[in-house]
Amino acid sequence: MNSMEEIFENVIINSWVQHFLRTPCQFNKPHEADAELIEIPGDSNHYLAITIDTVAEEITMGLYREPYTMGWVTVMACLSDLAAVGAEPLGLVVSVSVEPDRDKAFTSSITRGMEDACRTLGIFILGGDTNITPTISLTGCAPGLVPRERVMTRCGCKPGEDVFITSGVGIGNALGLVRLTKLPDNFFPEKLYRPTARIKEGQSLRNYASCCMDTSDGLLTTLDQLMRLNGLGFVIDCNWERILAPEVMELCNNTKTPPWSMIAGPHGEFELLFTIPAKVVDEVLAQSQFEGTNLIRLGRVQQTQAISLVLPSGRSVNIDMAPLRNLLQNVKGDPERYVKEFRVLGKKWGLE
Amino acid sequence: MNSMEEIFENVIINSWVQHFLRTPCQFNKPHEADAELIEIPGDSNHYLAITIDTVAEEITMGLYREPYTMGWVTVMACLSDLAAVGAEPLGLVVSVSVEPDRDKAFTSSITRGMEDACRTLGIFILGGDTNITPTISLTGCAPGLVPRERVMTRCGCKPGEDVFITSGVGIGNALGLVRLTKLPDNFFPEKLYRPTARIKEGQSLRNYASCCMDTSDGLLTTLDQLMRLNGLGFVIDCNWERILAPEVMELCNNTKTPPWSMIAGPHGEFELLFTIPAKVVDEVLAQSQFEGTNLIRLGRVQQTQAISLVLPSGRSVNIDMAPLRNLLQNVKGDPERYVKEFRVLGKKWGLE
Numbered sequence: 001m002n003s004m005e006e007i008f009e010n011v012i013i014n015s016w017v018q019h020f021l022r023t024p025c026q027f028n029k030p031h032e033a034d035a036e037l038i039e040i041p042g043d044s045n046h047y048l049a050i051t052i053d054t055v056a057e058e059i060t061m062g063l064y065r066e067p068y069t070m071g072w073v074t075v076m077a078c079l080s081d082l083a084a085v086g087a088e089p090l091g092l093v094v095s096v097s098v099e100p101d102r103d104k105a106f107t108s109s110i111t112r113g114m115e116d117a118c119r120t121l122g123i124f125i126l127g128g129d130t131n132i133t134p135t136i137s138l139t140g141c142a143p144g145l146v147p148r149e150r151v152m153t154r155c156g157c158k159p160g161e162d163v164f165i166t167s168g169v170g171i172g173n174a175l176g177l178v179r180l181t182k183l184p185d186n187f188f189p190e191k192l193y194r195p196t197a198r199i200k201e202g203q204s205l206r207n208y209a210s211c212c213m214d215t216s217d218g219l220l221t222t223l224d225q226l227m228r229l230n231g232l233g234f235v236i237d238c239n240w241e242r243i244l245a246p247e248v249m250e251l252c253n254n255t256k257t258p259p260w261s262m263i264a265g266p267h268g269e270f271e272l273l274f275t276i277p278a279k280v281v282d283e284v285l286a287q288s289q290f291e292g293t294n295l296i297r298l299g300r301v302q303q304t305q306a307i308s309l310v311l312p313s314g315r316s317v318n319i320d321m322a323p324l325r326n327l328l329q330n331v332k333g334d335p336e337r338y339v340k341e342f343r344v345l346g347k348k349w350g351l352e
Numbered sequence: 353m354n355s356m357e358e359i360f361e362n363v364i365i366n367s368w369v370q371h372f373l374r375t376p377c378q379f380n381k382p383h384e385a386d387a388e389l390i391e392i393p394g395d396s397n398h399y400l401a402i403t404i405d406t407v408a409e410e411i412t413m414g415l416y417r418e419p420y421t422m423g424w425v426t427v428m429a430c431l432s433d434l435a436a437v438g439a440e441p442l443g444l445v446v447s448v449s450v451e452p453d454r455d456k457a458f459t460s461s462i463t464r465g466m467e468d469a470c471r472t473l474g475i476f477i478l479g480g481d482t483n484i485t486p487t488i489s490l491t492g493c494a495p496g497l498v499p500r501e502r503v504m505t506r507c508g509c510k511p512g513e514d515v516f517i518t519s520g521v522g523i524g525n526a527l528g529l530v531r532l533t534k535l536p537d538n539f540f541p542e543k544l545y546r547p548t549a550r551i552k553e554g555q556s557l558r559n560y561a562s563c564c565m566d567t568s569d570g571l572l573t574t575l576d577q578l579m580r581l582n583g584l585g586f587v588i589d590c591n592w593e594r595i596l597a598p599e600v601m602e603l604c605n606n607t608k609t610p611p612w613s614m615i616a617g618p619h620g621e622f623e624l625l626f627t628i629p630a631k632v633v634d635e636v637l638a639q640s641q642f643e644g645t646n647l648i649r650l651g652r653v654q655q656t657q658a659i660s661l662v663l664p665s666g667r668s669v670n671i672d673m674a675p676l677r678n679l680l681q682n683v684k685g686d687p688e689r690y691v692k693e694f695r696v697l698g699k700k701w702g703l704e
Contacts, residue, residue, distance in 0.1 A: 012482055015456075016448065019463035023443060023476035036479040038442055041497065043395065050478065052445040052493050056485045090390055091375060093404040095491050096368065104367075111371035124375035126402065127388040130364055133408045135486045139447050141404050141493035145393065 003228045003305070004031065008326045010228075031229060033153040034084035034214055037146070047151055049144040051081035056137040061333075063179050063267065066190050067106050070138055071113025078142035079121055079197035080214045080270035086152045086206025087144030089199060091124045095139040097131040110138070121199055152205065152212040154229050157275035161210055163234055163298040164284075166198045166272045169219050170248035173265035177257060180335045188251050195269035201293050202272060208284050209274040219243070219263035222273050223307050224321035236299040237310040243298065260309070260351045261342065264324060275301055309351070317350045355580045355657075356383065360678045362580075383581060385505040386436035386566055389498070399503055401496040403433035408489040413685075415531050415619065418542050419458050422490055423465025430494035431473055431549035432566045432622035438504045438558025439496030441551060444470070446480040447491040454488075462490070473551055504557065504564040506581050509627035513562055515586055515650040516636075518550045518624045521571050522600030525617035529609060532687045540603050547621035553645050554624060560636050561626040571595070571615040574625050575659050576673035588651040589662040595648065612661070612703045613694065616676060627653055661703070669702045 004010045010031065017030045027037035027047055035051040055074045058064050064073065075092060082089050094114065098107060118125060123142075157163075171193050178188045198214075205212060211230065215222050223234050240259035241249060252259050276284055288295045302308065306318045323330075324345050331337040346352045356362045362383065369382045379389035379399055387403040407426045410416050416425065427444060434441050446466065450459060470477055475494075523545050530540045550566075557564060563582065567574050575586050592611035593601060604611050628636055640647045654660065658670045675682075676697050683689040698704045 019467050020477040050445055050495055052447045052481050054447040054481050054483050056449055056483050093402055095404045095406040097408055115371050125372040129404050129406050131406050131408050137489050139491045143402055143495050
């Protein structure tokens, strides 16, 4: 865990966490799970899983322009955290803070995004709080229950295990690319960004997975965080066409964007990335197919603490994600410098 | 309940709520309880109580200047909602959004406020989310458990029952007065505003109270909301010296502020206001004294849907809180007009 603080975001979280006493009733330590896991008095079989998530930076940075997206993501981000620990959701509370001059069409569209996301997942908004603020900010908080014996965290994978994702990724970074480089919207319309929390999949995978985390910060960031938490590494030997969602591959082809950038960027979606022992792979694949999920094998866990990408040529390169994960802070949020330095890193890694 | 929509805030809440399907597993309807009350699968004895609260407007309006206060209130506001339903807290998750230029002293002071509030209540912060945003916003979300047979809501009081509060009130409006009228800080230093959630009291009162609500929006607003929800009214026949906290009475005396304004303003604290049948009053008072709480009797529930204030002269006036509750919206947030119109209402009611 000593390498955790190489990453600016982890340092920030630790700078808040260090001031707080922790309850002995909490199963997970900081960073160790997508949702907080708490003992429930009188129920020795379950943990209460709970998570809070604010959608604000994505709006002020101009990533989301449609209020429907803002509402949708507020719900899905929380529920995805519950999915990643294998929890059954009990619902969601929301706190909506909008500017004083927003009209009814805008706020109704937020609520439609929230409600459609809830209907997609079969969950309910329980209540909430409303505020008038100078800048918009939407917060969701979702409680759930998970059997103690089956709970998934980010920790516990072992060398030789297989790494999977619940579906092709990259839609988050595809939208990010369009916004950062000011491409016309039709290259990747915002309505293609409707990432869905993998609640059912999480509940199924909790019977098998040795660790699990959602891809909300992008695929390579997810792998990098798991690497630091577990003191192990990953070999990714799957080809781009399988890793990336079809609409993301299409954007790459239309804009001559190298596919690696669609897994390296920091804006993800809500697929689950998880590891399973080799001996249960066939069972998990059969079970998932039965449930209508097409799992994608990314590669395997390795002893060496590195992310090794096997390129189409067969050559393998080790990716150091620290400079990329810290890049937005280092360029002080400047989008042009960000895109430029991002590509420089790709060249350095031998990916371009 | 037909009079609920006379109040702008209730209309706003309804405009959000109407878009959302409600789960059949929820005990309370909108507005009916300080926290949402949800059935827990596999536990027919308890509800999960959950509440979310954002502290943002109080900061942007300049009410809170000390980051310690901001952190303190974020915790206490949530825990007070749990107190008002009689729940046992399981902890708290927080989402902290601060401006990019805030220094470490500022953020540390927020966390100290949060942690001190947690230590005061014997609870723990479980985790959270951090964001960089153009304006500060702090959100807390607290889950808890409450026995189904003992849960308190805002509904259920009956004519003739007694109305109590857990302690003298007015510190919220005292701070509000100092800020709105630009009085020097020393008239009511911000550090006097450290309202404390009445968790233990709530757990004790759940055995007796017919309805309960916290005073977070001020005493008369609390009574007004209970009046609209229950279709009943209240006679308040207690004298000012008992209703107001000593430091608030002192501010009134020092500034010649009429005491009624300290219960009529919209910025409250976290005392519990509750009703109990006459036959258990002695038992509740004995129990509370044993537990170190000095309950204050405000008056009684009446059939007439009105808030009747009995003045020191013995004369009784009916207070229509609707214009006051809608005042901030009607003056479009202008503090000078607010103070002026506020006093006009007091004169109209015959209180000045």
